[in-house]
Amino acid sequence: MSRGYEDRTGASKKLFERAKRVFAGGVNHNARFYEPYPISVSRARGQHIWDEDGNRYTDYWMGHMALILGHSPKVVVDALRSQLPNGTHYGLGSRLSVELGEEIQKTVPCAEKLRFCNTGAEATMYLVRLARAFTGRRVIIKMAGGWHGYNTELNKGVHKPFDRAESAGIPEEEQAYVKNVRFNDLESAEAEVRRSRGDVAAIFLEPVLGAGGCIPADKDYLKGLRELADKEGVLLAFDEIITGFRVSLGGAQELYGVTPDLATFGKIAGGGLPLGLVCGRNEILSLADPTRKEKFVSIGGGTFSENPLTMVAGLATVRYLREHAGTVYPKLGRMGEEVRAGIDREFAGSGVEAHTTGLGSLFLTHFGADPSNAEEAAREDKKTKHDYALRLMASGIFLLPGHPGGVSTNHTSEDIDYLIAQSRKFGESVKESVG
Ligand SMILES: Cc1ncc(COP(=O)(O)O)c(C=O)c1O
Incomplete structure (x- = not known):
């Protein structure tokens, strides 16, 4: 062939x-x-x-x-062209990052506050850290087939047999608190919550399982997970790196009418340049405020976070999508x-x-x-x-x-x-x- x-x-x-x-x-x-x-x-x-x-x-x-x-696209090319002579990398904040952040805040239901980084893998790693610090618990429930980038902990059970590290070089202990359950099967999540009772920080999933088969969540599945999470004091977190700004302007959370506590975005939000972001409830994201004295969660950014080229490309794209939604x-x-x-x-x-x-x-x-x-x-x-x-x-x-x-x-x-x-x-x- x-x-x-x-x-x-x-x-x-x-x-x-x-x-x-x-x-x-x-x-x-x-x-x-x-x-x-x-x-x-x-x-x-x-x-x-x-x-x-x-x-x-x-x-x-x-x-x-x-x-x-x-x-x-012309809107992105024009924005990049006008930014290029004004700096490709500041290593500091700018009006551009505030404006893109505000656009996302306005558009994404759960985004009371957010933090930019450069890739989806980083964003999902930060999400795990925030969820654990906020709840004081360790277990992250993810989906068999769920892909969240190359970060060490979540790189588990993406392919058959769906229960082990995807890579050599990851000791079992590193993923000991990441559990896979079956997508679109509420009972499978309930059973894991029961097994790990009192230690589950978050249920983290893609609303459309991407690499696992481009399979949308059943209509009531996300609602069922929201109820389960609320009942058990567990956070619900969505990986919207594919679905964000794609399945609707406000992502799958808007389309399904289910607001998670935390979410990650990337891809479209960067307008074709490298971007990841973690967003969610103010009281959770505020743990990453570097002026905090207690329970401070150290998450990035990184050297190239909020670089002005990504910011203008993201802004041009997200504004275009909002204006033409x-x-x-x-x-x-x-x-x-x-x-x-x-x-x-x-x-x-x-x-x-x-x-x-x-x-x-x-x-x-x-x-x-x-x-x-x-x-x-x-x-x-x-x-x-x-x-x-x-x-x-x-x-x-x-x-x-x-x-x-x-x-x-x-x-x-x-x-x-x-x-x-x-x-x-x-x-x-x-x-x-x-x-
Ligand atoms: C759902 C999902 N999460 C996370 C990632 C990782 O993002 P990145 O490749 O930017 O690290 C991807 C990438 O394809 C993805 O599809």
Whole structure:
């Protein structure tokens, strides 16, 4: 299946050989490696990326789903251009960071106060520290399949068998107080709260399980978790690094009508530049006030936090989204629905068992039963999924194999029709090879 892909990506292949001599495994993020070798991007604009061989792709990976306005949107490019001569890094606060912070405060229901950093992995690490200090408890309940970045404690049970460290070099003790439960299964969370009674600091989850299968929380699941947390004096925390500013302006917490005590954001909020942030109730975030004498929680920031380039890119993006929310979100939701329904219709027509999950503009096709948690998603036919991604790439569509995709405001109905048509062709080829 990789022949069509390899025939047109010789320059990427060569560059990857060089990359392997420089970087461990040739990549700087594990998700970016796929067989036989990944494409190398030479430029990006709107809904498109181009590779080293000059092939153009309609991009649905969109920079790990960070680019809701597409690549290099004018509002962000203009903001960056006007900031560049005025400093790329202050190492101090500025009006720009206050303004982006205020935008987020205004938009995100739980964000009474927040702290910027540079990546999602940092933000989730800080969230854990804040939750433990506030409650005086140790256990963090997360979801099997839940991905919260590369930080040591939370890097547990993301993949099968969903109960151990994802990496060598992490002693068991480091993750002893992180427990995985089944997503969309309230009883599984209740059972862990019972087992760890009196020591649970927070239940921490992505409202749409991302790397675990692009699976949205059932309508009442988040409400059930909120009630459970309130009953047990446990904090409820959402990782909105994918869903924030994507499934609705105020994130999944606004869409589902469930306000968590703490949350992390990143991706879209940085407008395509590096950003992470932790936000939540004032009394929790206030523990990070460096003038505190007692119970002070030391969290970053870091050297490059609130750097003015990220601040202006984030501001331009979040303001644009707020000002155009009435058109952007309904349009993205409609297009996402068309993608999910169209792909499923074509595979059903070819007799291929496939289900496309997602919410709003997010989607991921599973070759197997319709999953409601990561364990079920892991049972699918991975080879067909990989073949599908390579076939799409060979026809000028980029979806990172095995990962969710996201529609941006730049995608057109022609783009979506083409994705659906190529899915039909793939379905027909699978049927022929089986038949
Ligand atoms: C839900 C979620 N949390 C955390 C992270 C980590 O963010 P970063 O890659 O910026 O460290 C990601 C990244 O993909 C994510 O999807």
